[in-house]
Amino acid sequence: MKRYSAFAIAREAFRQHKGWDRAWASPEPKKDYEVVIIGAGGHGLATAYYLGKNFGITNVAIIEKGWLGGGNTGRNTTIIRSNYLQDPSAAIYEKARSLYETLSQDLNYNIMFSPRGVLMLAQTEHEVRGYKRTAQANSLQGVTTEFIGPQQVKKICPIMNIDGPRYPVLGGLWQARGGTARHDAVAWGYARACSDMGMHILQKTEVTGVTQDGGTVTGVDTTRGHIGCKKLGIVVAGHSGVVADMAGFRLPIESVPLQALVSEPIKPCMDIVVMANTVHGYMSQSDKGEMVIGGGTDSFNGYHQRGSFHHLEETVRALIETFPMIARLKMLRHWGGIVDVTGDRSPILSKTPLGNCFINSGWGTGGFKAIPGSGWGFAELMAKGHSPLTAEFGLDRFREGRFIDESVAAGVAH
Numbered sequence: 001m002k003r004y005s006a007f008a009i010a011r012e013a014f015r016q017h018k019g020w021d022r023a024w025a026s027p028e029p030k031k032d033y034e035v036v037i038i039g040a041g042g043h044g045l046a047t048a049y050y051l052g053k054n055f056g057i058t059n060v061a062i063i064e065k066g067w068l069g070g071g072n073t074g075r076n077t078t079i080i081r082s083n084y085l086q087d088p089s090a091a092i093y094e095k096a097r098s099l100y101e102t103l104s105q106d107l108n109y110n111i112m113f114s115p116r117g118v119l120m121l122a123q124t125e126h127e128v129r130g131y132k133r134t135a136q137a138n139s140l141q142g143v144t145t146e147f148i149g150p151q152q153v154k155k156i157c158p159i160m161n162i163d164g165p166r167y168p169v170l171g172g173l174w175q176a177r178g179g180t181a182r183h184d185a186v187a188w189g190y191a192r193a194c195s196d197m198g199m200h201i202l203q204k205t206e207v208t209g210v211t212q213d214g215g216t217v218t219g220v221d222t223t224r225g226h227i228g229c230k231k232l233g234i235v236v237a238g239h240s241g242v243v244a245d246m247a248g249f250r251l252p253i254e255s256v257p258l259q260a261l262v263s264e265p266i267k268p269c270m271d272i273v274v275m276a277n278t279v280h281g282y283m284s285q286s287d288k289g290e291m292v293i294g295g296g297t298d299s300f301n302g303y304h305q306r307g308s309f310h311h312l313e314e315t316v317r318a319l320i321e322t323f324p325m326i327a328r329l330k331m332l333r334h335w336g337g338i339v340d341v342t343g344d345r346s347p348i349l350s351k352t353p354l355g356n357c358f359i360n361s362g363w364g365t366g367g368f369k370a371i372p373g374s375g376w377g378f379a380e381l382m383a384k385g386h387s388p389l390t391a392e393f394g395l396d397r398f399r400e401g402r403f404i405d406e407s408v409a410a411g412v413a414h
């Protein structure tokens with residue numbers, strides 16, 4: 001595949017942009033592959049990419065029932081940070097954040113990583129104590145964060161009202177190298193690189209069954225026929241429970257809708273990401289000028305890609321309290337995705353009861369930030385049977401009570 005570069009753009013400008021290759025191929029499915037991955041979201045595509053790049057495994061199909069990146073990967077609010085409390089979480093999220101720093105160069109695709117800084121507000125004494133503790137844990141883990149006071153909060157985000165009537169801002173956990181990236185571009189960049197390695201991305205192909213022989217997966221039934229494989233990776237986010245059911249095992253997760261909304265575009269007024277867990281809302285400004293706003297999950301299970309209306313109302317109320325200047329903004333659109341949430345708010349990257357079947361799920365409201373690290377670790381798990389990055393995230397932790405409690409770090413949906 002031709003490389004993207006300033007020179008290539010100039011060359012194409014002279015021939016009316018007729019010389020570009022398609023970014024990825026749409027091949028007919030083969031009868032079987034060495035590895036089949038169900039789900040062409042960020043995590044599935046990143047897994048395939050690192051299987052090829054790190055382990056030379058390229059006889060891979062990534063099977064997607066819709067269009068690639070059309071699940072949660074193309075629906076999230078793109079926050080990237082690694083300021084988690086527990087060591088295994090900090091390790092995988094920081095691996096992901098550090099890979100994001102150079103992902104555009106690695107993929108030769110501009111994913112628009114913008115390390116503008118992420119601020120998590122402390123608006124109760126309890127949050128102050130919690131975030132000070134996290135900042136200290138982060139310094140032991142090699143993750144650069146700091147707890148800052150209210151005046152510094154005001155300095156880095158002048159549009160914020162730090163003297164709110166209900167919950168004044170008492171400080172915040174600041175990660176200067178956190179930020180955002182363009183979500184579609186992450187999926188597209190990985191897809192292009194996978195296709196370039198000869199992998200098959202099969203869009204509009206739904207997996208309807210998992211075939212087995214004596215506890216080993218032999219392949220998957222799809223709307224385009226049976227496809228055989230030696231190893232299977234299930235990476236389907238909000239549909240993890242459904243596909244695990246096809247394979248004959250159950251998962252300790254709940255699937256719930258999570259929603260976000262954007263305003264009409266306005267002039268630049270906020271150059272960081274702010275998350276306010278107590279009042280429950282978070283906001284950043286996109287490159288187009290829209291205010292990107294995220295709220296909470298519905299409190300009941302569901303598979304509809306819209307959220308309930310009262311959540312929108314609560315989120316907007318919370319953010320107007322924190323940023324009074326947005327009170328007159330018109331909201332442009334809102335949407336939802338289905339997230340799979342575990343009891344300890346940590347993901348599952350694990351072997352399954354079927355010997356050659358692996359599952360990557362449970363990222364809940366915060367898996368966009370983890371895509372490169374998750375792909376890196378899950379590819380290693382699938383290729384070698386173990387990975388230091390995923391070791392603590394096995395399914396057996398729920399049976400053995402080894403929870404990785406991130407309910408504070410994941411307190412606001414992000």
Ligand SMILES: Cc1cc2nc3c(=O)[nH]c(=O)nc-3n(C[C@H](O)[C@H](O)[C@H](O)COP(=O)(O)OP(=O)(O)OC[C@H]3O[C@@H](n4cnc5c(N)ncnc54)[C@H](O)[C@@H]3O)c2cc1C
Pocket residue numbers: 038039040041042043044063064065066067068069070071072073074075076077078079080205206207208235236237238239243258259260294335336337338339363364365366367368369370413414
């Ligand atoms: C509104 C919202 C805001 C969010 N904000 C953030 C944020 O700011 N920061 C952050 O880190 N995370 C955020 N998240 C979470 C993040 O989006 C997800 O954790 C992440 O995108 C999950 O990626 P994935 O690749 O696992 O899943 P997906 O992108 O959902 O991919 C799974 C794919 O599997 C496919 N699939 C399902 N069933 C089948 C089948 N039977 N056959 C074939 N294909 C199938 C689906 O069509 C889908 O494309 C947010 C999520 C939402 C919904």
